[in-house]
Amino acid sequence: MKVKFKAFAQISVVALLAAACTSDPDSSGLEYMPDMYRSPAIEPYVDYGEVRGQENKDFKMRLSAMTPPKYTIPYWGTDSATVHTMLPYWRKAGSAFGQTHGLYANDLSMNPDVDFEYKAAAADLNPIKLVSKEQADKLFEQAKKLYQINCNHCHGEKGDGNGPMVASGAYTGVPDYKNLTIAEGQMFYSIYYGRNMMGSHASLLNKREIWTLVHYIKRFQDANYGMFDENGNRVAATASAPADSTANK
Ligand code: HEC
Incomplete structure (x- = not known):
């Protein structure tokens, strides 16, 4: 029985290896563990609680990216004006x-x-x-x-x-x-x-x-810089202020 099993296992391995071969030189053959050749890309903002229609409640609606360290200066804010x-x-x-x-x-x-x-x-x-x-x-x-x-x-x-x-x-x-x-x-x-x-x-x-x-x-x-009058208009620069080279007045 033991010998028979061994022979069966050997034949199976050879059969599997043979099945992996193809005559097409461009084909990679049969891949037994495709994830090892092509690891799935982890994208920071994807909800991995739902992959290919399969729901995983443990992961659903959770951040896939790590939160940045405290005091990190944001590269991209949320206020569209600034x-x-x-x-x-x-x-x-x-x-x-x-x-x-x-x-x-x-x-x-x-x-x-x-x-x-x-x-x-x-x-x-x-x-x-x-x-x-x-x-x-x-x-x-x-x-x-x-x-x-x-x-x-x-x-x-x-x-x-x-x-x-x-x-x-x-x-x-x-x-x-x-x-x-x-x-x-x-x-x-x-x-x-x-x-x-x-x-x-x-x-x-x-x-x-x-x-x-x-x-x-x-x-x-210029003490008047950035001041507004009661009509909501910018107050003119004081005469003694350095010349303002910008249009931001
Ligand atoms: C450690 C002392 C120090 C600190 C802190 C400092 N400054 Fe200065 N700052 C100087 C010195 C000295 C100069 C003159 C540099 C030079 O030789 O032109 C200067 C010059 C400037 C100038 C003129 C630069 C130019 O191109 O002529 C501006 C504007 C300025 N500082 C703004 C600031 C602001 C705003 C802050 C705070 C965020 C600040 N500084 C913090 C020492 C300092």
Whole structure:
């Protein structure tokens, strides 16, 4: 009996192997375990509780992707008005930023002029428009919080470059925002990549937050910036404010 079984098993194996062969050179033959050759692609946002009409209650309506770690900066938001500000910043860091600001080599501009991209950034306009008093007030309130956490210690409460770090004598070279003549796109560039003694804030703030702060800096330059009158129109710039090179007035 034992011998017979052995012979049967051997014949079966040979038969199976033979069945796997075909005379077509392009055919892969019979595949016994296709999942091993072609693993099913796991897609992050597919509901695997329902596959080919078969329901699996344990998996139904569950996330197939893992939740991102806490404090992850979203690449893609959900608010359609600001979602484009979540896309990666497309301007490259200046060619020397690898040495001066510790940025990765593949992010660096190929142009030997370290300020080439910075100058080009003058053309970028703030994608967050100020459309109403309510919206602007809310934005400046949020900007104030961001500023107090990230910028105040150097730039100071009045934006005059005399924050506690500077007042203590530990740090110098912080400009008064009123003296800046750069365009808002360049403000964004400098906050994102850093400039001279100021480090990069790319890993601390998302792009929407940086553009929000750009509005806030312009309020320091001009107390009327982002103000609305009772008819809902933007208040004109004060005469002493630095020239505004943008159309975002
Ligand atoms: C560690 C101190 C420090 C912190 C923190 C800091 N800055 Fe600066 N910032 C500086 C210094 C120094 C300069 C002058 C850089 C230079 O030499 O042009 C500067 C310059 C700037 C400029 C002008 C850049 C240009 O292109 O001329 C802007 C705009 C600015 N900072 C905004 C911010 C904002 C917004 C924050 C908070 C998110 C911030 N900074 C945080 C030190 C700081």
